[in-house]
Amino acid sequence: MTKLLERAFAEAGKLTAAEQDLLAARVLAELGEEDEFDRAIAASAGKLATLANEALAEHRAGQTRELDPDQL
Numbered sequence: 169m170t171k172l173l174e175r176a177f178a179e180a181g182k183l184t185a186a187e188q189d190l191l192a193a194r195v196l197a198e199l200g201e202e203d204e205f206d207r208a209i210a211a212s213a214g215k216l217a218t219l220a221n222e223a224l225a226e227h228r229a230g231q232t233r234e235l236d237p238d239q240l
Contacts, residue, residue: 169177180191209216226232 180188183191223232
């Protein structure tokens, strides 16, 4: 466990039981969302690769133009 995480747990230990439960629920929800995001990205890797290849082909064919942030 990192020093920062140890410090966070020490601070969390000072909270009331209800506040600790709320914090724990938030942390677990956040970790669950990260897992869902990772699975979604992994599941769409083929589609993302296809889109990237299409974009590269369009660029090589001269069908793209440089993005000008001032024109957004």
